[in-house]
Amino acid sequence: MTTASASRSALVSLATAMATVLGVVVAVGGGAASAGAWELPPRDYASWHEYSPATAGGSPGPVVVAPGDIVWYADTLENEIVKVPAAAPAAVEHFRLGAFAPGISDLAAASDGTIWFGDFLNAAIGRLDPATGDVTEHPLGGAFDRATSLTPGPDGALWFGDPSNGGIGRIALDGTISRVPDPGGTGVYDIAAADDGRLWYTRDGAGSLGAYDPATGDLDIVPVGVSGFTGLTAAASGGVWVAGIDTLVKVETDGTVSKRISIPSAPFGSVVPRHLVSADDVDLAFTDADRGLGRVDLWGNVSFSKPPYAGTKPEHLGVTSYGSLWYSDRGRDTLGNV
Incomplete structure (x- = not known):
């Protein structure tokens, strides 16, 4: 046995022993497995941090972590987007959105440093240039069109779910919009750019994912057996994670399901994983309205923890390159990280 294999074997044995004590089902290796939902034991809450909104009376909403570990959040109440360096949270910058007063559903950081957002109130996609403070909007074309889950x-370019037109959309950095219809015309709400160069998306009501290659125009349909999707993200370990009620599924880029995790809902009620993120030190993290922050480790174990503040309800989520989770707390109108 190699040194690396011996180390992994020791880690697996330790994890299994700990799981036996805690009553957790451990998934080892790449096969399908179930994991139990459990509350973390008391921890050192010195690792939790909370920040008031950059503008008094505001309410942080959608969050994205841009390259360089820069946290951005949208504050629709104050009609602004706020920049928060993860290493220096006090050094905030405000960017007012002017007359547009958008309803921001999500944020994305483009390769040129601009910040883009879905604007459901104006049926548009907005663009903020932090270098100048300029804000521009690009209409989607229909009065009820929406751009969801913007992702580089x-x-x-930026790609997005296009539920009103049954497919996915693309907006180039110059604002040009084009669309790719889904073969079944299904509503698409979640989209992610995986490590295979394809755009993966949820096919609402179809129990499958679409995988579109922008280089060739090829589109594959991948069954995943999820009846109602609640989230999707590219996995740092390769492939994608997709979520449904009480369910998390890891799908590799060849279409195989490597993990299928059923989260026991009793006695808490159904688990609804949303705002999925993944990084090298966090295989998967998500938020649940009742349980706070959920995590899945490399063995497929699910755990939950909540910030130690009264009335807390973590919602939108982002993750830094080193695994620090940043979240907007709609119960307290604050920004937090752990």
Whole structure:
């Protein structure tokens, strides 16, 4: 046995022993497995941090962590987007959105340093240039069109779910919008750029994912057996994670399901994983309205923890390159990290 294999074996044995004590089902290796939902034991809450909104009376909403570990959040109440360096949270910068007064559903950081957002109130996609403070909006074309789950693609453009038109959309950095219809015309709400160069998306009501290659135009349909999707993200370990009620599924880029985790809902009620993120030190993290922050480790164990503040309700989530989770707390109108 190699030194690396011996170390992994020791880690697995330790994790299994700990799980036996805690009553957790451990998933080892790449096969499908179940994991129990459990509350973390008391911890050192010195690792939790909370920040008031940059503008008094505001309410942090959608969050994205840009390259360089810069945290951005949207504050629709104050009509602004705020920049928060993760290493120096007090050094905030405000960017007012002017007359647009958008309803911001999500944020994305483009390769050129601009920040983009879905604007459901104006049926548009907005763009903020932090270098100048300029804000521009690009209409989607229909009065009820929405751009959801904006994400940078491998081609440098921004891609988005296009539920009103049954497919996915693309907006180039110059604002040009194009669309790719789903073969079944299904509503698409979640999209992620995986490490295989394809855009993966949820096919609402179809129990499957679409995987679109912008370089070739090829589109594959991948069944995953999830009846109602609640989230999707590219996995730092490769492939994608997709969520449904009480369910998390890891899908590799060849279409195989490597993990299928059922989260026991009793006695808490159903678990609804949303705002999925992944990083090298966090295989998967998500938020649940009742349980706070959820995590899945490399063995497929699910755990939950909540910030130690009264009335806390973590919602939108982002993760730094070193695994620090940043979240907007709609119960307290604050920004937090752990």
